[in-house]
Amino acid sequence: MAPSLVDTLRASRDRRGSLLSDARTTAFRVLNGEADGVPDVTADVFEGLYVISLYRDFTPPEEEALLDAAVAAWAPRSVYLKRRPREARVLANVAKESLAPELPARGEAVESLTAKENGLSFLIRPAQGLSVGLYLDMRDTRAWLQERVSGLTVLNLFSYTCAFGVVATASGAKRALNIDASRRVLEWGEENARLNGQPVDRYDYVAGDVFDWLKRLAKKGETFDVVIADPPSFSTTRTARFSAARDYARLADAAARVVSPGGRLVACCNHAGLPSRRFETMVAEGVALAGRKGRAMGSLGPSALDFPAPPGEEAALKVHVVELR
Known part of the structure; x- marks a missing residue:
């Protein structure tokens, strides 16, 4: 039987191995699209806050199913959603709020947080747009x-x-x-x-x-x-x-x-x-x-x-x- 989406997301995160227990690095990718079994989707974690990016047009039910699975698999503090159409002309004609909503799709709103990479600190702003700072x-x-x-x-x-x-x-x-x-x-x-x-x-x-x-x-x-x-x-x-x-x-x-x-x-x-x-x-x-x-x-x-x-x-x-x- 094919694994459920929750199982796939959980396994993807588990494959990050040493990164999960490295206190000097609290920002890394937990899902990298097709290579981790979920085409057109990536997810990055910053101190327990997750940023999910979509690289095709997902229907509202598809988005909801993905977000529900992410919450079940990762128990995130918050999940922010970024919609990234491949073509620049599409980008220009879509409201920024639709592409990168300022409010989280799940969990609490977070204006900023500090994440670590190799012992150094970086300011992350998950609601700032498509790019969050690192x-x-x-x-x-x-x-x-x-x-x-x-x-x-x-x-x-x-x-x-x-x-x-x-x-x-x-x-x-x-x-x-x-x-x-x-x-x-x-x-x-x-x-x-x-x-x-x-x-x-x-x-x-x-x-x-x-x-x-x-x-x-x-x-x-x-x-x-x-x-x-x-x-x-x-x-x-x-x-x-x-x-x-x-x-x-x-x-x-x-x-x-x-x-x-x-x-x-x-x-x-x-x-x-x-x-x-x-x-x-x-x-x-x-x-x-x-x-x-x-x-x-x-x-x-x-x-x-x-x-x-x-x-x-x-x-x-x-x-x-x-x-x-």
């Missing part, structure tokens, strides 16, 4: 950074709430400069820094177009030992549009120009439609356009423990590290 698939990449940046300078591009900057500072980096188009998320990043007892210098939280700032930094001859480029798959600013599948070589070119000799470019892309081999080729093209020589240092990605990929498929997130000369 991208969990980057945990292993942040752990990689933790071990390598003592005494170094770090540039965190498309920084969002500055998790890489917090990790760099906590790990002894000489400086971590965060750049993002949104002042609001940078202020959230400042809150994350303070949560971890870190001083906040406004000069290290820069709002503006990343390409513009990379040009300015290159013109001034500023370089960094580690440059992290983690752009959205698609973005639009007042002056430009960016598509990772089309424009990543241009980003790698601009970023490579501000990497110190012997430094590293950490190129990230979370676009399922861009194969890893093509992505690595685009990064190499960009490095060459910048007039730099690069040596591939390997690839990182999401933890297989809580972000398993379906059989025969690669993970959407790709992280390619290149040392530049």
Whole structure:
């Protein structure tokens, strides 16, 4: 007999093994779609609060059945629901409140909470929109950074709430400069820094177009030992549009120009439609356009423990590290 949805959700969470008992990490993925037996659905947990994302249009009865099963399987403090239509044009025509309701689908309303990852604290706001403050698939990449940046300078591009900057500072980096188009998320990043007892210098939280700032930094001859480029798959600013599948070589070119000799470019892309081999080729093209020589240092990605990929498929997130000369 096929397992019930409750059994499937319970088993999925149980497969997270060591994460369930790690007091230093209280934020991770408990359900990763088809790989865990529930296509088109993911669920992340933050200190007992669950965020469920739907990647197709579910009927109201389907949603209710899923939510009831989640409550039965996980006994959550709260469940917040995010509806994520695949096409941008759909997104533009649907009210934000429908996509990311401010009130929980189950349990108590929670304005904010603090979750931990590898011993560091991050502010989570489950009602803020589709993104709640921390991208969990980057945990292993942040752990990689933790071990390598003592005494170094770090540039965190498309920084969002500055998790890489917090990790760099906590790990002894000489400086971590965060750049993002949104002042609001940078202020959230400042809150994350303070949560971890870190001083906040406004000069290290820069709002503006990343390409513009990379040009300015290159013109001034500023370089960094580690440059992290983690752009959205698609973005639009007042002056430009960016598509990772089309424009990543241009980003790698601009970023490579501000990497110190012997430094590293950490190129990230979370676009399922861009194969890893093509992505690595685009990064190499960009490095060459910048007039730099690069040596591939390997690839990182999401933890297989809580972000398993379906059989025969690669993970959407790709992280390619290149040392530049």
